[in-house]
Amino acid sequence: MRVVLTGGGTGGHIYPALAVAKEVSRQEPQAAFLYIGSKHGLEAQIVPRAGIPFESVEIVGLKRKLTLDNVKTLWKFFRAVSASKQMLQRFRPDVVIGTGGYVCGPVVYAAARLGIPTIIHEQNVVPGLTNKFLTRFVDKVAVSFPESLSFFPRSKSVLTGNPRATEVMHGDERAGRSFLGIGGDKRIVLMFGGSRGAKAINEAVLSIVPELEQFEDTHFVYVTGEVHYEAITAALREKGDLPRNISLLPFVHNMPDVLAATHVLVSRAGASTLAEITALGIPAILIPSPYVTNNHQEKNARGLEKEGAAEVILERELTGERLRQSLTRLLSDRKRWASMREASLKLGMPQAATEIYRLMKSL
Numbered sequence: 001m002r003v004v005l006t007g008g009g010t011g012g013h014i015y016p017a018l019a020v021a022k023e024v025s026r027q028e029p030q031a032a033f034l035y036i037g038s039k040h041g042l043e044a045q046i047v048p049r050a051g052i053p054f055e056s057v058e059i060v061g062l063k064r065k066l067t068l069d070n071v072k073t074l075w076k077f078f079r080a081v082s083a084s085k086q087m088l089q090r091f092r093p094d095v096v097i098g099t100g101g102y103v104c105g106p107v108v109y110a111a112a113r114l115g116i117p118t119i120i121h122e123q124n125v126v127p128g129l130t131n132k133f134l135t136r137f138v139d140k141v142a143v144s145f146p147e148s149l150s151f152f153p154r155s156k157s158v159l160t161g162n163p164r165a166t167e168v169m170h171g172d173e174r175a176g177r178s179f180l181g182i183g184g185d186k187r188i189v190l191m192f193g194g195s196r197g198a199k200a201i202n203e204a205v206l207s208i209v210p211e212l213e214q215f216e217d218t219h220f221v222y223v224t225g226e227v228h229y230e231a232i233t234a235a236l237r238e239k240g241d242l243p244r245n246i247s248l249l250p251f252v253h254n255m256p257d258v259l260a261a262t263h264v265l266v267s268r269a270g271a272s273t274l275a276e277i278t279a280l281g282i283p284a285i286l287i288p289s290p291y292v293t294n295n296h297q298e299k300n301a302r303g304l305e306k307e308g309a310a311e312v313i314l315e316r317e318l319t320g321e322r323l324r325q326s327l328t329r330l331l332s333d334r335k336r337w338a339s340m341r342e343a344s345l346k347l348g349m350p351q352a353a354t355e356i357y358r359l360m361k362s363l
């Protein structure tokens with residue numbers, strides 16, 4: 001199978017596309033891939049690292065209101081469509097799959113115009129702008145939640161789940177611990193603010209760093225996000241030595257292994273992250289980003305909370321103290337942890353990537 005993948009901006013759109021590529025390679029070792037993204041998105045770094053050929057198109061996001069800027073955007077859109085057509089005609093894919101983010105727009109649209117089978121994958125309960133626009137042109141829409149089915153035509157939509165759920169099932173706990181340099185007897189709490197890091201979470205964690213030393217049997221992996229790393233390192237330096245049970249990292253590139261070793265997660269509520277932790281049954285403290293379309297992260301997070309798989313702290317209520325209390329409750333009550341784990345596993349869809357592979361084959 002020859003596959004063009006597209007999707008980008010943030011990790012939540014890129015990693016699902018790469019997870020599809022991994023599954024297709026598992027099923028068909030001879031499969032060939034091309035990823036078309038934007039030079040300015042995280043995909044420009046993440047995709048070449050994954051060993052997949054990467055080409056870029058120039059694109060900017062559509063605004064919700066019509067302005068003069070949008071006329072320029074439209075012009076850029078059609079220029080990107082024509083660049084995409086050339087790439088597609090050169091690569092000759094059997095199928096094109098888009099996983100959201102602005103860059104999908106011209107690539108998937110161009111593929112549909114050329115008569116190439118197309119799929120889009122929606123990670124969130126509420127569809128993003130680009131996927132909404134693309135719906136009428138594509139052959140199939142793969143969704144992650146049953147509630148999303150109502151947003152798309154019934155003849156096109158299929159409930160598959162998020163392919164990252166499948167990918168993390170292949171993570172290796174021992175590899176994760178050895179990468180982090182943490183012995184087998186310590187519980188691991190992983191803390192990160194989505195793929196780009198989150199200032200509010202960083203500030204809350206920063207304010208309780210000295211107190212985290214009290215959790216003697218626990219190691220905290222504090223991932224700041226690339227852009228925040230220097231500032232956090234400097235702020236921590238002022239506080240003195242970092243407690244020995246904390247590791248500080250700008251980004252984790254082998255998340256499946258690290259998640260396999262994780263006991264509790266503290267993070268934003270991006271849809272891919274939630275698909276990963278429910279596949280593995282990791283109890284979580286979620287702080288949804290309030291800066292996303294239709295407040296969709298809170299909707300994602302409340303879904304887990306309702307089933308007892310996570311605790312939600314809204315950003316406006318977040319303080320270091322509140323986070324410390326939640327951590328203490330979760331780390332000291334094994335029964336509560338176990339019941340959250342069970343609830344989380346019930347929500348997981350670890351077959352997602354295989355379902356998407358089947359859908360690709362059917363086209």
Ligand SMILES: CC(=O)N[C@H]1[C@@H](OP(=O)(O)OP(=O)(O)OC[C@H]2O[C@@H](n3ccc(=O)[nH]c3=O)[C@H](O)[C@@H]2O)O[C@H](CO)[C@@H](O)[C@@H]1O
Nearest residue numbers: 010011012013015123194195251252255270271272273292
């Ligand atoms: C601010 C914003 O627009 N957020 C959106 C974005 O979030 P974001 O990109 O943060 O998305 P997710 O939480 O869904 O996914 C993050 C992905 O990055 C990975 N990861 C994260 C940190 C790290 O150090 N290493 C690493 O590999 C995670 O394991 C996960 O696979 O896309 C999601 C999926 O459409 C949406 O639900 C989010 O609302």
